Amino acid sequence: MEITITKAKELKPKPADESKLGFGKLFTDHMFNMDYAPDEGWHNPRIEPYASFQMDPATMVLHYGQAIFEGLKGYRTEAGHIQLFRPQENFHRSNSSNRLLCIPEIDEKFALNALKQLITVEKDWVPSAPGTSLYIRPTVIATDVFLGVRASSTYRFFIILSPVGAYYPGGFNPVKIWVSTRHVRAVRGGVGEAKTPGNYAASLHAGDQAQKRGYTQVLWLDGVEQKYVEEVGSMNIFFVIGGELVTPALNGSILPGVTRDSVIALARLWGIPCTERRVAIREVLDAQIQGQSVEVFGTGTAAVISPVGIIKFGNEVVEIGDNEVGPVTERFYKELTDIQYGRAEDPLGWIEPVC
Numbered sequence: 640m641e642i643t644i645t646k647a648k649e650l651k652p653k654p655a656d657e658s659k660l661g662f663g664k665l666f667t668d669h670m671f672n673m674d675y676a677p678d679e680g681w682h683n684p685r686i687e688p689y690a691s692f693q694m695d696p697a698t699m700v701l702h703y704g705q706a707i708f709e710g711l712k713g714y715r716t717e718a719g720h721i722q723l724f725r726p727q728e729n730f731h732r733s734n735s736s737n738r739l740l741c742i743p744e745i746d747e748k749f750a751l752n753a754l755k756q757l758i759t760v761e762k763d764w765v766p767s768a769p770g771t772s773l774y775i776r777p778t779v780i781a782t783d784v785f786l787g788v789r790a791s792s793t794y795r796f797f798i799i800l801s802p803v804g805a806y807y808p809g810g811f812n813p814v815k816i817w818v819s820t821r822h823v824r825a826v827r828g829g830v831g832e833a834k835t836p837g838n839y840a841a842s843l844h845a846g847d848q849a850q851k852r853g854y855t856q857v858l859w860l861d862g863v864e865q866k867y868v869e870e871v872g873s874m875n876i877f878f879v880i881g882g883e884l885v886t887p888a889l890n891g892s893i894l895p896g897v898t899r900d901s902v903i904a905l906a907r908l909w910g911i912p913c914t915e916r917r918v919a920i921r922e923v924l925d926a927q928i929q930g931q932s933v934e935v936f937g938t939g940t941a942a943v944i945s946p947v948g949i950i951k952f953g954n955e956v957v958e959i960g961d962n963e964v965g966p967v968t969e970r971f972y973k974e975l976t977d978i979q980y981g982r983a984e985d986p987l988g989w990i991e992p993v994c
């Protein structure tokens with residue numbers, strides 16, 4: 640399938656001060672769109688000026704949430720080139736999400752090629768100040784105009800791009816997290832392992848409660864026993880306990896993060912013992928209370944690594960590793976960001992050059 644390209648007549652001014660970019664507020668001049676109909680399959684792939692959608696109020700996605708999305712980043716190297724980090728994994732995961740949401744799959748190589756063409760059109764939008772990047776949001780939505788619960792028969796796949804600022808402008812500092820014992824993010828057998836909007840809507844209330852108490856994120860426990868750690872905010876979670884790296888095993892309610900997988904792969908490469916298993920929140924807090932060396936961090940595309948300094952569980956407030964960034968946490972952050980920006984070798988073949 641040939642992708643048609645229609646250029647915008649007028650381009651928006653690029654941001655003058657890249658230190659003020661923030662996250663997710665500014666979008667580039669063009670987007671990618673492609674449609675699905677039962678008789679045509681995925682068709683009419685096109686790069687065209689970024690524009691609003693006009694939608695019938697009865698469009699199914701607005702009512703039943705049949706949609707999936709992805710999040711990845713483009714990085715500008717010191718030499719001025721643009722590169723992606725493991726983008727194949729994102730398009731592979733979006734098809735897992737598609738299957739779970741009854742959305743027709745999209746050819747992964749085609750989607751990656753479309754993204755690379757879009758970024759090439761928008762290359763001047765990729766910022767270059769330290770820590771900045773181009774956030775990429777591929778999305779699929781159900782577009783039938785119909786009220787009633789069933790899978791839609793038509794869909795729109797689109798990709799939008801947003802230049803974003805450094806995640807840690809004020810330094811790489813630990814956050815405070817609140818363990819929710821009332822709310823759960825997802826349950827086994829549900830859609831927790833898909834990147835689908837409903838999961839995020841379902842997390843807002845607990846997030847609000849955490850923020851009202853002065854905590855940055857919610858630490859989510861399993862939906863059955865509420866004993867075992869699942870994720871933190873919208874990130875996967877890791878623990879370093881007595882020199883061993885531990886992360887909750889993928890159990891159907893945890894989102895399989897690309898950053899999570901990359902941390903595990905680097906740990907194996909470095910010879911750090913790493914296990915994927917069930918982790919009780921009690922085990923982590925007790926290890927810290929008993930004086931073992933403990934580190935806790937979240938992983939996700941936006942932050943890469945997010946160190947955790949304080950955990951509140953019921954009436955207990957436990958400080959992790961003196962509320963400072965631990966050496967293992969720091970090492971993963973440095974290595975991953977060095978690979979992403981092309982400052983370090985790419986030992987596992989993760990970099991996809993764009994232009």
Ligand SMILES: *Cc1c(COP(=O)(O)O)cnc(C)c1O
Pocket residue numbers: 710834870872873874875894895896897898899938939940941
């Ligand atoms: C996207 C996401 C992650 C992190 O995935 P990455 O591929 O590492 O960005 C973790 N948990 C949830 C719930 C997510 O939505």
